[in-house]
Amino acid sequence: MLGRSGGAIGNACETLVTRGEAERTSSKPRMYQANSATRTAAHASVPAQSTPASPAPATQQAPKAEAFKGRPTPITRPNGQTYHPRALAQVADVEALQRLREAGVPVLLYGPPGTGKTSLIEAAFPDLVTVAGDGDTTVGDLIGEYTQSANGGYEFIYGPLVTAMQEGRALLLDDATLISPKVLAALYPAMDGRRQIQVKAHKGETISATDGFYVIAGHNPGVHGAVLTEALSSRFSVQIQVSSDYDLAASLKINRTAVRVARHLASLQQSGEVGWAPQLRELIAFQKIADVLGTEAAFANLVGIAPLEDRDRVTEVVTRAVGRLVTALAVGRQL
Template sequence: MTTAPNASTAAPTVRPGSVPVPSSTGRLGQGELRRKVAAILTDRPGEMFTPGEIARSLDRSAGAVGNALSVLADRGQAELVATGPRRYRATATTADALKGGRTSAARPAHPTTATAPAPKAASAPTPRTAGASGTSAKVEKPVVGPVVRPNGQTYHPRRLADLPDVAALRRLREASIPAMLYGPPGTGKTSLVEAAFPDLITVAGDGDTAVADFVGEYTQAPGGGYEFIYGPLITAMTEGRTLLIDDATLISPKVLAVVYPAMDGRRQITVKAHKGETITAAEGFYVVAGHNPGVHGAVLTEALASRFAAQIRVSTDYDLARVLDIEPRAVRVARNLARRQESGEIGWAPQLRELIAFQKMSGVLGPEAAVANLLGIAPEEDRDVVAEVISSVYGRAVAPLALGQQI
């Protein structure tokens, strides 16, 4: 069960002469929360704030504020200066985010200033230029530098609609447009979502996934009796976080139906297992799904597809494979097989995950063992074609990795 990280309970520090923003837990208009957040950053230039600190001063969810900060950073209107925890500060263009109008005539309350030293930011903010009207204009040169995922691994963004893919996904979230990423396993769908949304909660789907895996269930309490433990869907809704339904098309359509009311205009679900409780999604709640076409048991129903207005194909970035110093001949084999897969000649080709594993295997057991293993992981029905391609690239016959004579 995924739980929300602990948040500091320190009261926000209000600067002399400022007036706290009145508590407002109702639904805000488009971009209104972002302007509130920008107002706080603008009012305290040079100081760093976590999403939780700003959230407490605005009486909003930390997830929603974190999303607003991510959008501001993408636009160059905020700077991510630390990642553990995330801390942001104003830039020279943060005030541009207020040009839609301040959300309150009063000055906002301000969180306690962080004093910890700031490590290097995970990625540089995306620069913006001012248009003739004085409003923020389209990004001229999107930043495509590496992004650090929550697990500490580095993600290399790719272009999507003239933006870094992480920035494009954040914009879809801002506009409440659910996204489905589809493509072969190992192409980086989950890595992209993790890089785009640090507040992510994941449900790993399979044929045994049940409604309780989304909404929660009763569990025996330490002191006796039973208590209801909320599931990932409820946590994401109440905290305004992103929910990734990985391998969504392996989950029974009857089970997935529990998510649909939270994704449409109602933004509510009823937890029948817990006294018929009604849960309303907080601002920032967002759903993204992963789909592996061609995987046994994966069925993309019309009901599921219709819930995801944005459907984005994710394929292996073979140029990235070269950047990662993966053996060039292995990349050539993968490209060749990918072309044959697209033509329908075979059903499998090595993806980035397999190429990274190839490189690791080569470093541990040697290049010959890595090549033999690459053939061995190919499905039986495609193995003859894979062997032919590997042999043509490496100039020798190859057999699957296997035990030899007794030593």
């Protein structure tokens, strides 16, 4: 009746329970009932544009643009794919990040892999310089190091951090929490009031950041080895959770059953029944596989990419949605 999946409605109800604006009366099956605060919550949830806005007091500075004035235009990323802006603090997420950059407020985006963190950052900052973080990332990978030149000698090649500082560009630390804290410490002086670093390997040279230099990071909390230290967390004043937009997946003409499966698994993940759910990246891949090998193979692959500890539950959910047993994609007998 509402035009939404059971998983989406369940998530909404859980949010109300968490906020004390509804009560859960049963866990299996999950059932909810209103309480004295539910009516107030319902009225507070009406979209702002349906109620005439009151003029802001003269002492408040008006925002740069009206919230959600028109539908934001999709933005083309460097790889040619388009990014569809989403809501963040009553403006488009791309605009919100751009405003934070202008104010010099570092941002950390966190959420499962494949939810669109990097896509959002690339859409917001065309001048982006990216560091793909992992456990092997070194200080030299950030600042620079000596490299053998064509004539057999050695020359110092600046790293992405120095490049971003000198050219006033945005620097993305992708998978920042996989980088050793000792390595990340090299960029902290560039993020505080000093806005400088010392390149000890290159004659102790001091590099000062020019206007426009900005640091933003991405963090996958569920990835093995990811550690968000207090030193790193404290330097990112704004931390934004990014989850998959399943409505966007539906609008991109991705198989409706696959989207429904993803929503259901996401609700199970939120309740702690499973540890994995397909994100937008997996759903986009699902549709590509379906277009090439067929929907049956795409569902089999969806089961196969689930972590082993969740595969039985994922198989159960997919089988119920499809109406037949679905097992992991595998090579069969000789033709």
